[in-house]
Each structure stands twice: as C-alpha cells, then as structure tokens.
Amino acid sequence: MNRPLGNCWSGAVIQCHAATAKPGFMRRVECRLPDARPWWNRDFHADRRPFLEGRARIRDASRAWFRSQGFTEVECGALQVSPGNEAHLHGFRTDWVGENGQRRPYYLHTSPEFAAKKLLAAGETKIFDYARVYRNGEAGPLHSSEFTMLEWYRSAEPYTAVMADCVALCRLALSETRREALEWRGQSCDPNPEPERLPVAEAFQRHAEIDLEATFGDARALARAAQSIGVRTSADDSWSDIFSRILVERIEPKLGQGWLTILCEYPSEEAALARPLARDPRYAERFELYACGVELANGFGELTDAAEQRRRFEAEMDVKQATYGDRYPLDEDFLAALAHMPPASGVALGFDRLVMLATGARRISDVLWTPPI
Secondary structure (H helix, E strand, O other): OOOOOOOOOOOEEEEEOOOOOOOOOOEEEEEOOOOOOOOOOHHHHHHHHHHHHHHHHHHHHHHHHHHHOOOEEOOOOOEEOOOOOOOOOOOEEEEEEOOOOOEEEEEEOOOOHHHHHHHHHHOOOEEEEEEEEEOOOOOEOOEOOEEEEEEEEEEOOOHHHHHHHHHHHHHHHHHHHOOOOEEEOOEEEEOOOOOEEEEHHHHHHHHHOOOHHHHOOOHHHHHHHHHHOOOOOOOOOOHHHHHHHHHHHHHHHHOOOEEOEEEEEEEHHHOOOEOEOOOOOOEEEEEEEEEOOEEEEEEEEEOOOHHHHHHHHHHHHHHHHHHHOOOOOOOHHHHHHHOOOOOEEEEEEEHHHHHHHHHOOOOHHHHOOOOOO
16 A cells, blocks of 8 residues: 555555455455544555455465474564664663562564574574564664564574575465565566575676675775765765665665575675675675565574674674664673574564565555554
8 A cells, every 4th residue: 555654544556355356366456545544443454454364374374384394383582681783773672670679671672583592502493483573763664663573493404495495485475365476566576486596796796886895894995886876975884884775775676576586695794693604704694585676584594603793793782882872782691592502594584574565565564453653
C-alpha cells in the first residue's frame, strides 16, 4: 500500500484475495483509503488481512521446513545487558529493579545473536528463532522499530550452507503465496533460478566502477572515487561511512533484479562478527541476500576468537562514542561463552521483509499484525 509513515493513509493499490480468484491467489485491486485510520479500524484491517494471512502461511511452512532439516526452535530472551555492539544500531534502554530497589540498566536486543551463540556454546547444534527485535530510530517502508528477525545457526557447517537455506526459504515463501515472483515497487525477482554470487569488490567494480581494493585503508581515496560518481561525502567521513554510502546509493538498487543476488566476501572491517576468509584475510565470511534491491538477510561464518571479538566491539563502540556521544556495554558473559562455541555459520533474515515481497505488500507495516507506529 502507498501510505506515509504513521497512520496517515492515501489512495493505494493493494494486493488482496478476490472471490473470483482461485483460493490462495492474489490479484491487484484499487482501493481508496481515508486518512488517519488506525491499524485497528475494521475496514483498514480487512484491507491488510490478505497480507497477514500470507504471513501466517509462510511462518507455518518455514517452521515446518526447519524442523524437517533437524533444527530445534529456541526462544532467546529480549532483555540483555547489551543490545549489540555495532556503531550505528540504536537500542531501547530500560532499568531492571531488584528486590532491594537496586537498579541496573538493560536493553531490548537488536538481534538474538548473543543469546543464540551462548546456546551453541552450551551444546546446541542447529537452532532457529523467530525473534522479536527492537531498533530505535528505524521507521519507513522497509523498517520498523519492532520487527521479526528469523535467525538460525548451523554448528560445524560452512557459511555456504546458510546461503542455501536462505534461497530455499525464499522459494518456499513464494510457493505459499502462489505468486510468480517476489515483488517490490515495480521490480521482480524469481528465487527459483540459481542465485547470483557476487563478491563485494566485484560489485563495486561492476556497478560503481570503483577499484575497492585500491582504496583499502585510505578514506580520501575512496572519497575521491565516490565523488567521481556523484556520491556525497564529508570531510569527517570514515572509510566505512563512504563504503556504506556507495553501497546503498549505487549498488544495492541493482541487486536481486530478476533473480536473487548473494553479495559476499565483505571487507573484514565491515564484518565485525564474521571470521576472515582463509585465502585472503582482508575479506570476511559475510554475505547479504538481496531481492528487488532489498536486503533480506545477513549471514556469517561466525567469529569464535573471543580476544579478536572484544577488539572489534571496542573499536565499534569508539566509533559510536565519537559519532553519537554514547556507547553500549560489552556482554562479558557472551565473550566468555564465545571461547567455548564451536565453529558455526549463522544468518539473520528479515522475516517481515520476506513476507512483504512474497505477498506483494507495499510497506512493512502492511504485514505486521499490530504495527508499533
């Protein structure tokens, strides 16, 4: 649906079930929606219900798929001592109050990752979690401050295994809605052909005509390259800032067009939780899955070196302090568990985004039963 942020609505084209359509199929219909209807408005809810029914079918089918693959479903607690230690993620803070009135800061997690890896250290081998996660300052057609992250881990398996899982889940989601392709804003992506696997350096060369390796460790060189293709930079931008801006503005919109793209082999400094590639430690075992220019999943060959993980977290929090005047504590219990965690691969998939593309919804809030904003 076309609608601005919040509960203000305008004319929209939506996907819905029709009495004349075959059961389970969706078609396009024109709907005029009045402004300022809350999500609990009966007519508004009826307009969104086909998307929500699709969500339920995809969740049931994906849960059955994980069980058929030998996974155990877990439920990681949302209340954590750290929301995550990535510089540009913002958590929701609260205070835990003990019996004696003692107060201690806690956060709603931005990902179940820390808790899930503790479960791997405890002996679990194949786990998945439909986790409710919380990220402050995120809202828009593709973002919600509260959303569902489908996260899973395979112990003692390479990260190519979870790449294959992602592709299988995209195919499964589309089969549940019986549509021809994943769709977003006039773009389409068929998940059934083999996906394109595209290393990040090659993507920069192909879509931005930038020799990324020639700029490693040199923010000025990358800034010059960015400016040459019309990407704005600032004097105080770090290499990472410029990398991200080029990726978002020039590369991501071209990924997942027609078929899925797996963007892989990220520079190591852009992969704080991933282990380095054995053949070239300048790069890491990190990938992202794209359909219709939309990032659906982010996966790693998981880093298990606790000392290196601490160093990376501290570096990320230094950036956060310099940029936002804030930093989050390190989860010392997580770092202790990491030393006991077996080699593993894992991935976080934006479940709501997958549902949105599989059902033809126009905004992430169309596939949330009770949108937070």
